[in-house]
Amino acid sequence: MSAAAPEVPEDVDAVELRDLAVRVAGQAAALIRTRRAELAGPQGAGLHAHHTKSSAVDPVTEVDEASESFITGELLAARPFDGLLGEEGAARESSSGVTWVVDPIDGTVNFLYGVPDYAVSIGAVVDGEPVAGCVVNVAQDVTYAAALGHGATVVRGGSSPQPVHPRTETDPALSLVATGFGYEASRRRAQAEVLVRLLPQVRDIRRIGAAALDICRVADGSVDVYYEHGIKAWDCAAGTIIAREAGCAVVHPGMEADGKDGAIFFAAQPSVAPAAWATLSEAKGTDKIPA
Template sequence: MTQPQLLDLKILARQAGAILREGFGRQHQVDYKSLTDIVTEIDRQSEEFLTGQVLSRFPGDTIQGEEGGLTQGENGRVWHIDPLDGTVNYAHGVPIFSVSLACAWDGAVQLGVVYDPMRDEMFSARRGQGAWLNDAPIHVSQTEELVSALLVTGFPYTIREQEATNLDHFTHFCMRARSVRRLGSAALDLCYVAAGRLDGYWEIGIHSWDVAAGGLIVEEAGGRVTTLRGDEAYFKPPYDLACANPRLQPQMLDVLRLGLTRS
């Protein structure tokens, strides 16, 4: 069985990124998965390309994709594919989006890449070997106090339909951190934490393809990644995450508990 290499994921992400870049700024066919959760024809083109390439080069692998759902394989290796993370940004002409690819075996994500085609930035990691941005090593920030931290988060598409909205957490962090951003691409949020551009990230209501690659990249950049309740086995439903450097992340968990105790 041919084993995927990090270079394979980088090549695929760049090729999918070219599809996104070519379509950016054009009028798109927008379909609605829910009131606010949309998909464009470019999402589908990107995922069809990635799925076809993976199945042809690594037959027997399982694919979990955002748009195509589960393609079940038989060899135990799983790909988590987000062909366009940041679709709402993309459809509105906001140049903050990415391609996210991760490959897991032996019960853990082993390879991950997140590619920003508008900035030509390739974030990548291999378990146990570190994390990189365009082949230069990256590390999480050294910020030690929450009051000095620039954080990032997102909100679930089902915010109008569920009790857990993340708004309580957002309010608590706005009152305790330097500031909080909302960029619209969970994969890039995680990579910006890994690169030290942002100090911490938390979110609820996400999916495996949102965080598979980015979570590994943060870990390999020296960050700590857990669920909102501090469980280090974070890569499991319902996929809520909190991450930062090892000094800052426990402070984030303390703030998150303020909202969790009321839910």
């Protein structure tokens, strides 16, 4: 397991990038709340999908697209030479060395059903590693943010930023583990087989349905470990820097990952990370699970 964080590039102001991510993610979260209320009506019930992507159970809503359009417009207005990589198709080469990796709504199924765990995720990547980022839990009004070398913070509601600290569990058998499942039936089956082997070895499993929030929950100690196969760069760019700046160990599949090869993402409390990785490996959970 390799979990070393990058050094701060001399020509990058990670704090400036973090602050921009926080501003834009917060504004996008407000847009999403407004649009969802308009579409859901007074009952706040589930929504209909606008269309689908990889399968019939992977919805893309018009709000996803509106959020990404807003985010990318704001980022380029502030930093016109940066690159973009977005879930809904934003793609632009960088001439500044900075690329913004954007998930306009992480946890779209939760969003559709009204489950209050979906997020805006904006990460700034330099030389293949995140250096700043922000994840906003839209429904619960919780904002996580980090800048390389400056720690990670959380803001809950209108509170002031508080440092994020992980727990100090050392035993995988006492660890609460979060995971997720792909949309493709073959991958789901293989992921379930890993889970069957792993579940007797840990305290319990949580399936939240938003990778960015799972990673942040490792950072703040809400769970001890998170792993998943086949997540994309936009699922984990911001969460990676937040977890690392909180002191957690992170293994990611690359900041251009499209998820097809099924490489693992792994984040864990630092005190349990080596043992948790070994336990997951014994369950064949560190192997790739292609789509």
